[in-house]
Amino acid sequence: MSTKLYLGTRKGLIEAERCATGWRITRNSFLGVQVPMLLPDACDGTLYAAVEHGHFGTKFHASHDAGASWEERACPAFPPKPEDTPDVVNFLSQQPIPWDLKKVWALEAGAAPGELWCGTLPGGLFHSLDCGASWHLVESLWNDPGRAKWMGGGADWPGIHTILVDPRNRHRLLIAVSCGGVWESTDNGSSWTNIGSGIRAEYVPPEQVYDPGIQDPHRIAWSAADPDTIWMQHHNGIFHSTDGGKNWQENLNANIKYELRVACDGALCVMRTQDGGQTFEPLRNGLPQEHAYHLVYRHCLDVTGDGRTLAFGSTTGSVWISENGGDSWERLSADLPPIYCVRFG
Amino acid sequence: MPTVQFTANLASQTAAPACKVVGTTVREALNAVFTRHPTLRSYVLDDQGAIRQNVVVFVDGTAITDRQKQADAVRPDSEIFVMQALSGG
Numbered sequence: 331m332s333t334k335l336y337l338g339t340r341k342g343l344i345e346a347e348r349c350a351t352g353w354r355i356t357r358n359s360f361l362g363v364q365v366p367m368l369l370p371d372a373c374d375g376t377l378y379a380a381v382e383h384g385h386f387g388t389k390f391h392a393s394h395d396a397g398a399s400w401e402e403r404a405c406p407a408f409p410p411k412p413e414d415t416p417d418v419v420n421f422l423s424q425q426p427i428p429w430d431l432k433k434v435w436a437l438e439a440g441a442a443p444g445e446l447w448c449g450t451l452p453g454g455l456f457h458s459l460d461c462g463a464s465w466h467l468v469e470s471l472w473n474d475p476g477r478a479k480w481m482g483g484g485a486d487w488p489g490i491h492t493i494l495v496d497p498r499n500r501h502r503l504l505i506a507v508s509c510g511g512v513w514e515s516t517d518n519g520s521s522w523t524n525i526g527s528g529i530r531a532e533y534v535p536p537e538q539v540y541d542p543g544i545q546d547p548h549r550i551a552w553s554a555a556d557p558d559t560i561w562m563q564h565h566n567g568i569f570h571s572t573d574g575g576k577n578w579q580e581n582l583n584a585n586i587k588y589e590l591r592v593a594c595d596g597a598l599c600v601m602r603t604q605d606g607g608q609t610f611e612p613l614r615n616g617l618p619q620e621h622a623y624h625l626v627y628r629h630c631l632d633v634t635g636d637g638r639t640l641a642f643g644s645t646t647g648s649v650w651i652s653e654n655g656g657d658s659w660e661r662l663s664a665d666l667p668p669i670y671c672v673r674f675g
Numbered sequence: 676m677p678t679v680q681f682t683a684n685l686a687s688q689t690a691a692p693a694c695k696v697v698g699t700t701v702r703e704a705l706n707a708v709f710t711r712h713p714t715l716r717s718y719v720l721d722d723q724g725a726i727r728q729n730v731v732v733f734v735d736g737t738a739i740t741d742r743q744k745q746a747d748a749v750r751p752d753s754e755i756f757v758m759q760a761l762s763g764g
Binding site: 428 | 717
């Protein structure tokens with residue numbers, strides 16, 4: 331069972347620990363500054379945090395003592411844009427997509443110790459081989475003509491929010507883009523293919539409904555027991571793939587799409603399937619069931635490897651934890667800043 | 676030599692001491708500061724070298740006009756002040 335929980339919030343990084351009597355909040359770092367993404371790297375125990383200053387941009391910090399002290403590392407940065415390179419225009423706004431980091435939106439450990447992958451708005455993927463001491467833009471993806479179809483989904487610019495590193499072959503990567511679909515690399519980022527047959531966007535012009543390059547996957551995740559099975563929360567609903575992301579089936583029985591972006595009927599629940607998506611059950615024990623207006627961002631639910639301990643946090647500053655696979659929940663706090671990212675250490 | 680000063684709000688995040696530097700433009704003066712304090716650069720400039728959207732640079736009390744290349748002239752006795760735009764919570 332994990333005993334550390336890290337929360338990236340609107341007002342800093344907040345830590346909680348499991349003690350003899352239960353979970354309690356123990357410390358904050360970067361108080362007053364946004365922490366949109368963090369990574370406890372299981373490989374060497376380093377804790378990484380992207381820290382987004384309102385005026386001074388995003389910075390990148392690392393801790394070797396689980397958050398007790400921090401040192402600033404290099405932050406991913408776009409290289410100078412060559413004058414002869416044409417702009418890629420966001421067709422929705424008709425504005426050129428800037429070569430300027432706006433937000434760190436994904437952070438994962440790579441194949442080798444100290445190897446990191448970072449996804450950003452506006453749609454850049456960055457790679458570090460030295461624990462974040464230096465980064466380079468993955469130009470094979472940035473220069474792919476398919477990027478011209480990407481668009482912002484709820485943000486001004488498209489962004490990479492999910493990076494999956496195949497646990498069986500850590501040189502195989504999947505990324506997910508809002509809005510730009512799912513992309514696969516089998517050579518540690520040297521080349522990329524847009525995959526995702528069967529993903530459906532019902533709200534676009536008819537000829538684009540099944541175009542894998544315009545899809546809006548909100549988040550994708552491996553099945554820990556079978557990494558060929560991948561789950562997707564899409565703008566349209568829930569999809570899953572059983573062949574590593576190439577083909578997808580829509581789980582129409584589980585599609586809950588509530589455009590108001592609050593809990594349906596004011597009753598908060600977590601949905602669980604234990605039969606490969608044939609059925610879903612709402613888990614409500616311990617969660618508020620009336621006048622609950624919580625919004626849970628895409629990086630704000632984490633599950634430990636054994637599936638038993640779960641935590642999620644809302645933009646209204648509540649965090650709940652379950653230690654029995656979601657059967658029941660206890661609220662850690664209702665008094666936190668808006669939660670951006672939840673990760674067990 | 677022009678003087679470059681930074682808002683205390685920035686100095687609370689990273690080393691940002693006031694500096695006397697050589698330079699005839701704002702960019703030359705800022706580059707001289709960043710040579711001494713490399714980490715400071717990304718707090719003031721974006722990835723393409725422009726002044727960050729929510730940062731303002733004054734020369735002798737007047738906001739600079741060339742936020743992209745910072746070609747605004749400075750005199751040997753100029754005071755350059757780097758501050759953040761006002762914002763809420």
